[in-house]
Amino acid sequence: MRSVLLALSVFGLMHVASCTPQAPTEIAWRHGDVEEALQEAAQTGKPVLLYWGAVWCPPCNRLKATLFQDAAFVRQTQDFVPVYLDGDSRGAQLWGEQFAIQGYPTLIILRTDRTEITRLSGGGDPQEIAQALAAARRSQSSVADLIVRAQAQPQRLSAEDWTLVSGYGWEVDTDRIVPEAERAGVLQRLAANAPTPALARRFQLLSLALADQDVALTGSQRTQLQSVLEAVLANAGEVRANRDVLIEDGAELTARLGDNARGQLQASLVGALDQLYAVENLPISDRVSTINAEIEIARAAIGEDEPFPAALVTKVRARAAWVDEAAETPFERQSAIYVAAGLLDDVGDAAGAERLLVAELERSATPFYYMPILADLAEERGDKARALDWLRQGFETSVGPASRVQWGANYAIGVTRFAPEDAAQVERAVDAIIDELATSPDSYHQRTRMRFARLETALRTWAARNDGAAVLVRLRTRMAEVCPLAQTDAEARQACAAWLSATA
Numbered sequence: 001m002r003s004v005l006l007a008l009s010v011f012g013l014m015h016v017a018s019c020t021p022q023a024p025t026e027i028a029w030r031h032g033d034v035e036e037a038l039q040e041a042a043q044t045g046k047p048v049l050l051y052w053g054a055v056w057c058p059p060c061n062r063l064k065a066t067l068f069q070d071a072a073f074v075r076q077t078q079d080f081v082p083v084y085l086d087g088d089s090r091g092a093q094l095w096g097e098q099f100a101i102q103g104y105p106t107l108i109i110l111r112t113d114r115t116e117i118t119r120l121s122g123g124g125d126p127q128e129i130a131q132a133l134a135a136a137r138r139s140q141s142s143v144a145d146l147i148v149r150a151q152a153q154p155q156r157l158s159a160e161d162w163t164l165v166s167g168y169g170w171e172v173d174t175d176r177i178v179p180e181a182e183r184a185g186v187l188q189r190l191a192a193n194a195p196t197p198a199l200a201r202r203f204q205l206l207s208l209a210l211a212d213q214d215v216a217l218t219g220s221q222r223t224q225l226q227s228v229l230e231a232v233l234a235n236a237g238e239v240r241a242n243r244d245v246l247i248e249d250g251a252e253l254t255a256r257l258g259d260n261a262r263g264q265l266q267a268s269l270v271g272a273l274d275q276l277y278a279v280e281n282l283p284i285s286d287r288v289s290t291i292n293a294e295i296e297i298a299r300a301a302i303g304e305d306e307p308f309p310a311a312l313v314t315k316v317r318a319r320a321a322w323v324d325e326a327a328e329t330p331f332e333r334q335s336a337i338y339v340a341a342g343l344l345d346d347v348g349d350a351a352g353a354e355r356l357l358v359a360e361l362e363r364s365a366t367p368f369y370y371m372p373i374l375a376d377l378a379e380e381r382g383d384k385a386r387a388l389d390w391l392r393q394g395f396e397t398s399v400g401p402a403s404r405v406q407w408g409a410n411y412a413i414g415v416t417r418f419a420p421e422d423a424a425q426v427e428r429a430v431d432a433i434i435d436e437l438a439t440s441p442d443s444y445h446q447r448t449r450m451r452f453a454r455l456e457t458a459l460r461t462w463a464a465r466n467d468g469a470a471v472l473v474r475l476r477t478r479m480a481e482v483c484p485l486a487q488t489d490a491e492a493r494q495a496c497a498a499w500l501s502a503t504a
Helices: 034-044 058-065 071-079 092-098 126-138 143-152 159-166 180-193 197-210 219-233 236-241 243-255 259-277 284-289 292-302 310-326 330-346 350-361 367-380 384-397 401-418 423-438 446-466 469-486 490-497
Strands: 048-053 081-086 106-110 116-121
Touching: 034 048, 034 081, 048 092, 058 126, 058 284, 058 330, 071 126, 081 092, 092 446, 106 126, 116 126, 116 143, 126 159, 143 159, 143 180, 159 197, 180 197, 197 219, 197 236, 197 243, 219 236, 219 243, 219 259, 236 243, 236 259, 243 259, 243 284, 243 292, 259 284, 259 292, 284 310, 284 330, 292 310, 292 330, 310 330, 310 350, 330 350, 330 367, 350 367, 367 384, 367 401, 384 401, 401 423, 401 446, 423 446, 423 469, 446 469, 446 490, 469 490
Parallel strands: 048 081
Antiparallel strands: 048 106, 106 116
16 A cells, blocks of 8 residues: 555646537447557557556456546546456456556556656555546646655655655555665655655655565664654644555554654554544545554554454454445455454454445445455465365356466465365366466466466475375476467467476
8 A cells, every 4th residue: 555645635626618529428438459549549648547457356346436537537437548458358468568667556657759758556546546646637747756856856856746746656666667676765865855745745654664674773764753743643634644554564664763753653543544434535444444543553562462442443343344334336345345354353253344345245246356355365264275265166157268277276275275185176276277377368467477377386385295296397388388379479388388397
């Protein structure tokens, strides 16, 4: 959730005369055909807005429930060539590889010459995404250039340039602009040069959250952290703008403070996030997530194996029940139910989490998404057979080539863990995934390739422990037969054929 959030959206409703053509009510997505969209951009002079997502992805559905339905944003997209690239559409993983995209959802803005202006995390604040989009439409510079310039010549950046820098999706960067190990330092330099105190605090928080948690903060770093947290938590607007860091990293950040400051700031953090929970125009998934910091603070205080305070468990249950009632549309439910279930499990109410998810199977358009989570819950209570059954059901009901490989790999890895003695079942499970690859031309890219790599690691471990060398030979042979038929790209064909190779 480390997206870069700043101020509230500046986009207001536009009054139109009765003679004006009716405004569009939804984004005019070009579905899947990226090449055609790029050609259209070259012809029209409009930049490309590329959205990469999946129908089952909760943060993707959060965008669909909020920003993508906002009338002002829909109008804003008319200045772009908007492309909807579903991860399961043909060629999507190849495009994902070419643009170095991994996580769903990611938004990329491209110039007409196909060079990248910026990329945004779809998990960021919807209003901030709209601001960054407006800035990108008018920018003459890429965010990569602006980040370099902001560190050395900040006076050369305009207000819109800083909007682009502040809105960059660091968590979807994939080491393109700044290597992960260097980001904390870069963000500190951005903080030193930021044009406003609020933006400086934003960069400082991100930097401290990204700092190596195994290295103790220096005295000056603790002083900086305390000062930044005190200022942010005292301002409701900054709490909202920095909610991703406060929700996800707030407990860990406050734990690094000195004894004299820690307790008071943890109480302030919980209070500020409770107030944020009550903000009705925030996405439902954001509102329910606000209790995460309180859970982590309590866990650190009571110890790993101790039960949570009854009052906190009751509070989490009440918020989960609120989500179940408040989330009405399919987009809202897909974005928020899994969050509520995760929070219930976090405080020890695995049974409540399971009830919520099982009930959702009847309502969701993509019930297979919840089945690996249900498998985890079954494993937690020691029911390996039920865990494996959930993984099997998830694979059998999953839809889409990339998704079927992902859920199939989950199942096959589950077999190696929960039924390692059944070599025939292991082989059948992996064969089924190879079958998926055989029917999906040019799919051995990006997330699909990553899933096969993870599966290979699991299979090698299983084979070493269970005399499975012969199974690996047969699977390797089968894969080598399928790859030349399914992959036309030479590099992908070679990588595919090398899967489970004897020299790996």
